[in-house]
Amino acid sequence: xxxxxxxxxxxxxxxxxxxxxxxxxxxxxxLMGTDAHxxxxxxxxxxxxxxxxxxxxxxVEVIGKVNHDLSxxxxxxxxxxxxxxxxxHLKLVEASHVVKxxxxxxx
Amino acid sequence: xxxxxxxxxxxxxxxxGAEGGGFMGGSQTGSQDTPNGQRTYGKDTVRPVxxxxxxxxxxxxxxxxAKIDGADVTSLSLVGLITKVSAQATNTTFSxxxxxxxxxxxxxxxxxxxxxxxxxxPTDGDYVHVWGTLKDFNGKRHIGVRTIRLIGxxxxxxTHHMLEATAIHLQFTRGAPPTSGGAVEGGLFVGQTxxxxxxxxxxxxxxxxxSKEQRAIYKVxxxxxxxxxxxxxxxxxxxLGIPSNAVxxxxxxxxQEGMIYTTIDDETWAVLEY
Numbered sequence: 001x002x003x004x005x006x007x008x009x010x011x012x013x014x015x016x017x018x019x020x021x022x023x024x025x026x027x028x029x030x031l032m033g034t035d036a037h038x039x040x041x042x043x044x045x046x047x048x049x050x051x052x053x054x055x056x057x058x059x060v061e062v063i064g065k066v067n068h069d070l071s072x073x074x075x076x077x078x079x080x081x082x083x084x085x086x087x088x089h090l091k092l093v094e095a096s097h098v099v100k101x102x103x104x105x106x107x
Numbered sequence: 108x109x110x111x112x113x114x115x116x117x118x119x120x121x122x123x124g125a126e127g128g129g130f131m132g133g134s135q136t137g138s139q140d141t142p143n144g145q146r147t148y149g150k151d152t153v154r155p156v157x158x159x160x161x162x163x164x165x166x167x168x169x170x171x172x173a174k175i176d177g178a179d180v181t182s183l184s185l186v187g188l189i190t191k192v193s194a195q196a197t198n199t200t201f202s203x204x205x206x207x208x209x210x211x212x213x214x215x216x217x218x219x220x221x222x223x224x225x226x227x228x229p230t231d232g233d234y235v236h237v238w239g240t241l242k243d244f245n246g247k248r249h250i251g252v253r254t255i256r257l258i259g260x261x262x263x264x265x266t267h268h269m270l271e272a273t274a275i276h277l278q279f280t281r282g283a284p285p286t287s288g289g290a291v292e293g294g295l296f297v298g299q300t301x302x303x304x305x306x307x308x309x310x311x312x313x314x315x316x317x318s319k320e321q322r323a324i325y326k327v328x329x330x331x332x333x334x335x336x337x338x339x340x341x342x343x344x345x346x347l348g349i350p351s352n353a354v355x356x357x358x359x360x361x362x363q364e365g366m367i368y369t370t371i372d373d374e375t376w377a378v379l380e381y
Binding site: 004005006007008023059061063076078080081083084085088089091092095096099101102103104 | 157159160188204206207208209232234260261262263266267269270272273276277
């Protein structure tokens with residue numbers, strides 16, 4: 001079951017999760033074909049699949065794998081709209097790494 | 108859910124049973140036993156959980172109710188991204204993923220419902236909020252769905268749910284946060300909302316890292332009628348109904364932090380008032 005876990009991260013956590021599957025929420029800041037950038041406590045490059053539809057300025061949740069250059073290959077994206085509270089979400093990310101037992105199994 | 112009922116217990120012994128508040132229905136003195144004594148209404152609360160918690164829940168025996176953090180969970184709620192939908196003759200199974208694990212949620216088909224209902228079903232890629240009961244069938248966990256609702260507009264619901272699950276887990280494992288006493292009448296921390304100075308009088312909030320036992324020990328020491336010499340460890344153990352060595356273990360940190368001190372011997376403690 002552990003393989004089904006996708007820890008919640010922001011750009012600050014990517015180092016610790018290379019080659020792992022994660023979920024990250026950020027605001028879309030750049031969009032060029034299948035190459036996108038989101039702001040999640042810093043810019044993160046997202047390599048999109050053909051099925052992903054992102055909107056500039058919207059929050060998006062990306063589930064994907066962290067590459068060695070700290071870009072993320074997206075498996076799945078969900079548009080969270082333009083009314084997503086990023087501050088509250090950052091608190092959740094923080095909490096999820098403190099109260100790990102509820103969120104993921106550290107390796 | 109609003110009244111965690113913790114703060115009042117420090118100074119007023121008549122509130123002694125209030126610790127733990129609404130979630131721990133089983134331990135409340137006011138639990139409403141039905142004549143056969145098996146069920147209490149207090150337990151029938153909906154507990155928000157992460158999927159990882161649902162997968163880690165324990166069943167005493169196959170037909171028993173699930174336990175999470177040692178508390179019975181009759182109903183639970185969770186949020187998740189649907190990764191698969193499989194419609195069968197009798198039920199629809201949604202595979203849910205909330206980032207902490209994956210679990211199936213089964214909704215029985217209501218044969219009386221019209222066909223238009225089936226069309227408005229959430230599909231692959233949707234986020235949903237699910238309420239139901241945790242089932243263990245041949246060792247495989249699933250959720251028996253009572254209600255499933257699409258999260259379509261306001262995705263803050265996901266953030267809120269996960270944070271609420273975390274807060275409640277922490278309540279069960281570490282006790283209620285001291286600052287949540289605001290709901291208690293004459294609350295000790297009212298000053299935080301209306302700006303009055305409250306530094307005089309009321310007890311200081313306990314440090315957040317204390318365990319439930321440590322809070323309980325501190326409270327017993329604070330409330331028990333005692334002379335200058337404090338209370339013996341065995342008395343504390345007796346009052347709380349836990350083994351003496353557990354009191355020793357938990358008390359160590361309180362001693363280290365200088366919150367309590369030893370009096371006539373190493374096994375007799377009193378609260379260090381400051």
